[in-house]
Amino acid sequence: MSDILGFWSEWFPDMLGGFAISLEVTAACLVLGIPLGLLLALGVQSRSAPLRWVSLVIVEIGRGTPALILLQFAYFGFPSAGLTLSSFTAATFALAWCTGAYTSEIIRAGLEAVPAGQREAAIVVGLSRLDALRYIILPQGLRVAMPALLGFSIIMLQASSLCFTIALPEVVSQAYIVGSNTFRYLPIFILASLMFAAVCIPGTILVSRLERRLGRHAA
Template identity: 65%
Template sequence: MSEILGLWLEWLPRLLGGLWLGCKVAGLSLILGIPLGLVLALTVQAKSTVLRAATLVVVEIGRGTPALVLLQLAYFGLPSAGLTLSAMAASVLALAVCAAAYTSEIIRGGLEAVAAGQKEAADALGMSRLDKLRFIVLPQGLAVALPPLLGFSITILQGTSLCFAITLPELISQAYAIGASTFRYLPALVLASLLYAAICIPASMLVGVLERRLGAHHRA
C-alpha cells in the first residue's frame, strides 16, 4: 500500500498538470459553447423558417455526432479542408460545438418553463419583445436551466478525457503514458479517476444544493 502511495505522490504533479489542462479545455469550450447554445435556443424559436431550420440542423448534428467523432473531425479532418489546428484548439472547438448543441436544448427547456402568465404580464405592460426576453423571460428561464447546465459542465469535464484520442496531454493521456512506461496501469488509472471524482462529486453536490435553493425561491 505504501508503495502505491509513494508512486502516486511521484505521479501526482504530472497528473495534476493533465487535470488542469482538461479543466482549461472544458472551461474554454463552455465559455464558447454556452453563449452559442443560448443563441441557438433563441433562434430555434425565431419567426423566420430559414433561421429555425438552420438552427435545427446545427443542433441535431451537434447532438447526433459522438463527441469522439467531433474531436477527430476537428483534428484529423479539418486539415484536409485547409485548417490545421493544434490538439488544444481542436479539442476546444469540438467540445464547444458539442456544448452549444446540448446546452441549447437545456436553455430552451428553461425558457419554456417560464409561465405563460409571465409573458402575458410583460405584454400587457406594453414591454417590447426584447425587453420581455431580457428582463422577464431570460432571468427566470436561465435560473431554471442553471442546475442542468452545471451538470452538463461536469459531463464536459469528463468528456475532455476523449481528447486522449487526438494527442492532447490531458489527465487520461498522462495516466496512460505513466502506465506504458512503468506497466503500472491500474494504479495510474485509479489515481486519474480519483482526481476526476475529487472535482465531479463535490460539483454534483453543489448542483443539488443549488437546485433546492432555486426551487425554494421560485415557489410562489
C-alpha cells in the same frame, strides 16, 4: 499500500499538469458553448424559418454525433480541407459544439418554463419582444436552467478525457504515458479517476443543493 502512495507521489506533478489542461479545455468549451447554446435556443424559437432550420441542423448534428467523432473531425478532418488546428483548439471547437447543442435544449426548456402570464404582462406594460426577452424571460428561464447547466458542466469535464485521442496532453494522456513507461496502468488510472472524482463529486453535491434551493423558492 505504501508502494502505491510512493508511486502516486512520484507521478503526481505530471498528472496534476495534465488535469490542469483538462480543466482548461473544459472551461474553454463552456465559455464558448453555453452562449452558443443560448443563441441556438433563441434561433430554434425564431419566427424566421431559415434561422430556425439552420439552428435545428446545428443542434441535431451536435447532439446526434458522438463527441469522439467531433473531436476526430476537428483534428484529423479539417487538415484535409487545408485548416490545421492544434489539439487544444480542436478539442475546444468540438466540445463547444457539443456543449452548445445540448445546452440549447436545456435553455430552451428553461425559457418555455416561464409562465405565459409573465409574457402577457410584458406585453401589457408595453415592452417590446426584445425587452421582454432581456428583462422578463431570460432571467427567469436561465434561473430554471441553471442546475441542469451546472450538471452538464460536470459531464463535459468527464468528456474531456476523450481528448487523449487527439494527442491533447490532458490527464488521461498522461496516465497512458506513465503506464507505458512503468507498466503500472492500474494505480495510475486509479489516480486519474480520483482527480476527476475530487471535482465531480463535490460539483454533483452542489448541483443537488442548488436544485433543492431553487425548488423551495419556486414553490
